[in-house]
Amino acid sequence: MSIEVRIPTILRQHTKGEKLVSGEGETLAELFDHLDAANNGLKARVVTEEGALHRFVNVYINDEDVRFIGGLEAKLSDGDQVTILPAVAGGM
Amino acid sequence: MVAHARADHPDEACGLIAGPEGTGRPERHIPMTNAARSTTFYEFDAEEWKREYDRMWDNDEEVVVAYHSHTHTEAYPSRSDAGIASQLGLPGAHYVLVTTKDPETAEVRSFRIADGVITEEPIEVTGAPEAVQSYKFAHTPDSTVYDCH
Numbered sequence: 529m530s531i532e533v534r535i536p537t538i539l540r541q542h543t544k545g546e547k548l549v550s551g552e553g554e555t556l557a558e559l560f561d562h563l564d565a566a567n568n569g570l571k572a573r574v575v576t577e578e579g580a581l582h583r584f585v586n587v588y589i590n591d592e593d594v595r596f597i598g599g600l601e602a603k604l605s606d607g608d609q610v611t612i613l614p615a616v617a618g619g620m
Numbered sequence: 621m622v623a624h625a626r627a628d629h630p631d632e633a634c635g636l637i638a639g640p641e642g643t644g645r646p647e648r649h650i651p652m653t654n655a656a657r658s659t660t661f662y663e664f665d666a667e668e669w670k671r672e673y674d675r676m677w678d679n680d681e682e683v684v685v686a687y688h689s690h691t692h693t694e695a696y697p698s699r700s701d702a703g704i705a706s707q708l709g710l711p712g713a714h715y716v717l718v719t720t721k722d723p724e725t726a727e728v729r730s731f732r733i734a735d736g737v738i739t740e741e742p743i744e745v746t747g748a749p750e751a752v753q754s755y756k757f758a759h760t761p762d763s764t765v766y767d768c769h
Binding site: 534585 | 632634652656658660661662663664666667669670671673674677682686688697698700701704705707708709710711712
């Protein structure tokens, strides 16, 4: 089981500059636990201490925004591609 | 950017200018949908952002400019602009702010935002003398540096 993960520029400090890493997991939560072992600190940038996705991060499985398919409990299949993006937002 | 901000007024407008990775050259304008459709807040539409990011990835491009408009306040990053950009933002990008609060004159300013610190930078407009002239106060034929000091 191998999941390809696209890492945004701001999180590449956790992946030794790599823009693409691979990980494993049956769910998104497991994938982030697996990734964190090799990419120290990555998980904390995406997942809160309470165990939810940070408000201003977008995570996709293939083209699906994971918020609509179970969040961290979303299921993964071999060959899926996960993309992490900053949610570009702000206000006056 | 100004035309997009004017078109979406009174809502905030937002978008990107992408360029070849590592060059810092803003070459491809990508107007984005403000999913918040708000006069006081903006957020990239998540699906559209993914599509545009994939296109940039395939083209070996990166975000050179991330812009948005303020419709009632000055062209300066707000507390939430700086907070969100610092927490998880686009570290290489120039954050450009456009204000449409005045119907005649748009103000455009550029910033770096990192670790909660906002640093203004000058803007140089080149290569389009007529466009340049319509947005500036004092000009040379084809280039103007807007100093931020």
